Amino acid sequence: MADPEPQEDAAPPRCANPDCQVAVDGRCIEGFPNTAECPQFGRIPTIPVAPAPGTYPAPRNGVAMEASTTLSVDEADHVVKKRPSRVIAIAGPQSAGKTSLIAGLYDLFQLGRVGNVAFGQSFSLHAFEQAAHYSRAASRRTTPNTPRTERGEVRFYHLELVDTDSSATPSVRLGDRAGEEYLETRSNPLSAQEFLELRRADVLTLLVDGERLLDAGQRHNLRSEVRQTLHAFVEAGVVRPTQRLALVLTKLDVIRKAADGGERSFQGFDTLVAGLRADYGSNFAAVESFQIAAQPSTDGAKHGENLDRLLAYWMAEPLRYRPGPMVFQVPEAERYFDRLTPVPKDVQ
Amino acid sequence: MGLPGSGKTTFLAALWHLVSVKEVPCKLTYVSLQTGNVEHLHEIASQWRAAKKQERTAQGGDKLVSMILKAEGGDPQTVTFPDIAGEAFLQMWGLRECDETVAGWLKEPGVLLFIHADKITVPKWVIEEKLLMEDMGIPVEDQAKAEEVIDWSPDLAPTQVQLVDLLQSMQADPLDVGPRRLAIILSAWDKAAGRGLSPEQYLARRMPLLDQFLKHGLNPDWETRIYGVSAQGGDYDDDQTKLPDAERLRDIDVPSERISVVYAGAKSNDLTEPLQWLLT
Numbered sequence: 001m002a003d004p005e006p007q008e009d010a011a012p013p014r015c016a017n018p019d020c021q022v023a024v025d026g027r028c029i030e031g032f033p034n035t036a037e038c039p040q041f042g043r044i045p046t047i048p049v050a051p052a053p054g055t056y057p058a059p060r061n062g063v064a065m066e067a068s069t070t071l072s073v074d075e076a077d078h079v080v081k082k083r084p085s086r087v088i089a090i091a092g093p094q095s096a097g098k099t100s101l102i103a104g105l106y107d108l109f110q111l112g113r114v115g116n117v118a119f120g121q122s123f124s125l126h127a128f129e130q131a132a133h134y135s136r137a138a139s140r141r142t143t144p145n146t147p148r149t150e151r152g153e154v155r156f157y158h159l160e161l162v163d164t165d166s167s168a169t170p171s172v173r174l175g176d177r178a179g180e181e182y183l184e185t186r187s188n189p190l191s192a193q194e195f196l197e198l199r200r201a202d203v204l205t206l207l208v209d210g211e212r213l214l215d216a217g218q219r220h221n222l223r224s225e226v227r228q229t230l231h232a233f234v235e236a237g238v239v240r241p242t243q244r245l246a247l248v249l250t251k252l253d254v255i256r257k258a259a260d261g262g263e264r265s266f267q268g269f270d271t272l273v274a275g276l277r278a279d280y281g282s283n284f285a286a287v288e289s290f291q292i293a294a295q296p297s298t299d300g301a302k303h304g305e306n307l308d309r310l311l312a313y314w315m316a317e318p319l320r321y322r323p324g325p326m327v328f329q330v331p332e333a334e335r336y337f338d339r340l341t342p343v344p345k346d347v348q
Numbered sequence: 349m350g351l352p353g354s355g356k357t358t359f360l361a362a363l364w365h366l367v368s369v370k371e372v373p374c375k376l377t378y379v380s381l382q383t384g385n386v387e388h389l390h391e392i393a394s395q396w397r398a399a400k401k402q403e404r405t406a407q408g409g410d411k412l413v414s415m416i417l418k419a420e421g422g423d424p425q426t427v428t429f430p431d432i433a434g435e436a437f438l439q440m441w442g443l444r445e446c447d448e449t450v451a452g453w454l455k456e457p458g459v460l461l462f463i464h465a466d467k468i469t470v471p472k473w474v475i476e477e478k479l480l481m482e483d484m485g486i487p488v489e490d491q492a493k494a495e496e497v498i499d500w501s502p503d504l505a506p507t508q509v510q511l512v513d514l515l516q517s518m519q520a521d522p523l524d525v526g527p528r529r530l531a532i533i534l535s536a537w538d539k540a541a542g543r544g545l546s547p548e549q550y551l552a553r554r555m556p557l558l559d560q561f562l563k564h565g566l567n568p569d570w571e572t573r574i575y576g577v578s579a580q581g582g583d584y585d586d587d588q589t590k591l592p593d594a595e596r597l598r599d600i601d602v603p604s605e606r607i608s609v610v611y612a613g614a615k616s617n618d619l620t621e622p623l624q625w626l627l628t
Contacts, residue, residue, distance in 0.1 A: 063447075139474070
């Protein structure tokens with residue numbers, strides 16, 4: 001299991017191990033004499049990777065219910081067999097807002113339809129609730145936060161949704177993987193070939209961290225990271241011409257609160273999008289850009305602003321379902337006899 | 349079925365009074381009691397008549413009561429009410445396991461799902477509360493000085509999420525038995541009726557995720573009705589407090605008239621209405 005990420009906010013330090021109450025009783029569950037030595041202390045808890053199917057502990061008393069967590073690749077494939085699906089890969093460096101996007105979308109369904117899309121059901125309700133928890137008042141936080149995703153195999157959040165206009169009822173799988181793994185593809189593009197969610201995606205969603213775009217010291221590096229990451233995906237051969245690309249500027253609320261109203265950041269994002277479209281647009285069936293505030297931390301945007309547009313893009317009929325034209329070609333026979341064809345009726 | 353404090357026991361108490369005393373006309377009439385914990389039935393009905401709050405049903409002490417009821421012109425039918433502690437359903441949501449006996453009961457084709465209309469936990473967001481406090485001029489505590497952050501546990505989930513999961517579980521293995529009839533009872537309807545909404549509108553307004561699930565996620569072969577039910581008629585006394593509302597209700601000469609059932613724009617005192625629909 002990878003180390004949890006250091007806590008970034010000013011929350012009172014505590015242990016990332018949920019069983020350890022060192023912050024309360026001063027006793028480290030792992031036996032470290034002081035908290036400075038403990039690798040878990042002072043870090044944000046991570047979203048645990050669920051055990052593989054069949055490894056859930058036997059019920060203590062009775063009948064086991066279906067798990068309610070993210071799905072492994074195999075479990076997600078099983079869901080796909082039952083109904084049409086949309087596979088959404090959400091890529092971006094850590095803290096770009098991948099889990100916030102997933103949790104923010106889920107939270108919108110708590111309030112009703114998202115645009116024309118209604119909630120049907122989900123096999124990942126526990127996982128969604130955990131992802132949304134630190135932005136909820138029940139956590140007693142005073143600033144919203146999102147748990148980080150552990151390194152490891154991709155996990156899919158599952159939603160069955162209904163497009164109330166077209167009556168399409170796809171099963172939507174939102175891929176979640178630790179951001180640092182995507183970032184590492186810049187140095188080792190071939191590692192992207194192991195990321196099954198990229199190959200299978202109907203929409204590759206690449207996040208651009210709006211907060212970093214505001215920072216003069218980081219914005220150039222950020223744009224370079226996004227470009228290099230996309231380049232690595234293309235170089236690794238994991239993008240397909242039937243895929244759509246969504247370039248998503250996150251943390252819109254923070255950008256709007258900037259002294260210039262976010263003008264420089266918006267321009268920077270537009271320039272980035274134009275460059276990526278020019279250089280990589282031909283690798284995709286479509287390229288669209290979005291500016292979202294999935295879980296705002298200020299009053300600069302509405303909760304889930306513009307997620308309805310992004311969701312509509314995700315919900316579009318996947319192009320992999322669209323049959324291409326078939327070219328019928330009769331192979332030329334080597335023997336003259338085999339080249340004989342029936343005489344047309346009007347000649348007879 | 350229903351989460352803790354959703355009004356299951358009160359419904360059963362009022363129902364027993366209603367069918368056994370026969371003060372008002374009902375769609376189902378009482379024929380006889382079958383096996384089961386009859387003492388429990390008398391006890392809870394006695395509390396109900398005295399306008400006193402019911403004791404919480406203890407988990408593991410689930411009470412099973414069967415009675416034979418009969419519709420006009422119909423054959424007598426045995427109706428079984430397992431008075432299951434709400435914690436059993438929390439266990440299904442949180443621990444993903446279900447007591448074997450409870451699992452057996454949950455395979456019946458007719459389901460009464462209780463939701464306390466006045467105790468719905470809705471999701472609230474940190475940012476909304478923070479902005480509200482700022483608007484009101486209340487200083488927001490710095491995160492570093494704020495009280496201990498609470499980590500996630502399943503019981504913190506909004507009511508509608510827990511109910512969606514419960515219904516999903518009933519249409520999946522090992523509880524799936526095919527099409528069913530689902531009567532949703534919005535209990536303590538007297539607390540919600542003042543908003544001027546029908547039970548369907550109230551559910552859609554207060555629990556939009558559940559509303560979407562019922563329309564799009566529930567097996568289309570299931571049939572659903574949503575009732576607004578006030579089995580008490582108001583607030584009852586607890587052990588320590590005597591309430592004026594309870595006194596008012598005790599003053600009503602015909603206790604069955606405390607009950608109100610709202611469905612499809614009509615109002616009655618007949619708690620057997622949803623049962624009759626489930627049985628047909």
